[in-house]
Amino acid sequence: MLTRIDHIGIACFDLDKTVEFYRSTYGFEVFHTEVNEEQGVREAMLKINETSDGGATYLQLLEPVNDESTVAKWLAKNGEGVHHIAFGTPDVDADAAAIGGKGVRVLYEEPRRGSMDSRITFLHPKDCHGVLTELVTSAPEPPAEH
Numbered sequence: 236m237l238t239r240i241d242h243i244g245i246a247c248f249d250l251d252k253t254v255e256f257y258r259s260t261y262g263f264e265v266f267h268t269e270v271n272e273e274q275g276v277r278e279a280m281l282k283i284n285e286t287s288d289g290g291a292t293y294l295q296l297l298e299p300v301n302d303e304s305t306v307a308k309w310l311a312k313n314g315e316g317v318h319h320i321a322f323g324t325p326d327v328d329a330d331a332a333a334i335g336g337k338g339v340r341v342l343y344e345e346p347r348r349g350s351m352d353s354r355i356t357f358l359h360p361k362d363c364h365g366v367l368t369e370l371v372t373s374a375p376e377p378p379a380e381h
């Protein structure tokens with residue numbers, strides 16, 4: 236069952252400048268940063284609020300780390316902006332199977348590693364009214380700030 240908005244993914248050309256915009260404009264601080272080579276991104280997670288399911292909602296700022304990155308391709312076509320929305324679930328495997336059973340294309344056979352050791356998969360935007368949609372199960376240990 237999908238229980239929260241886990242994050243909104245925002246594609247940007249310059250992560251440091253974008254982080255600074257969110258800090259100086261809204262007061263949002265960086266909770267976590269990492270490079271995810273498999274996904275081709277450097278990212279910053281800004282924690283916005285905690286949620287009633289024990290999780291939290293973040294903004295995920297994404298900068299491509301190479302030209303082959305899906306985010307690089309998307310930026311070249313669209314410029315900066317909202318790239319995807321991610322719903323949190325305690326069981327990404329079950330939800331991906333259930334949603335796939337409704338005819339929506341699930342992009343990964345098995346969930347892959349996402350931010351803060353989460354397990355993630357994606358639904359094809361063309362099957363979701365134009366929205367690239369991610370499903371996320373957080374790591375069992377709640378993420379510590381770093």
Ligand code: V0V
Nearest residue numbers: 244271274305309318319342349350355357360365366367
């Ligand atoms: C592409 N399209 C999108 C889109 N990306 N529509 C809405 N939102 C997006 N973000 C549309 C695009 O305009 C085309 O429509 C069509 O889909 C095919 O796109 P394409 O440019 O030819 O690109 P593809 O097919 O090579 O790749 C698109 C997909 C790819 C969605 C398959 O981006 C993908 O595998 N995404 C999942 C992985 C990902 O995005 N990773 C980065 C975030 P027209 O022109 O044909 O109408 S990593 C992350 O979130 C992490 C680590 C985390 O949360 O922990």
Ligand code: CO
Nearest residue numbers: 244295321369
């Ligand atoms: Co994401």
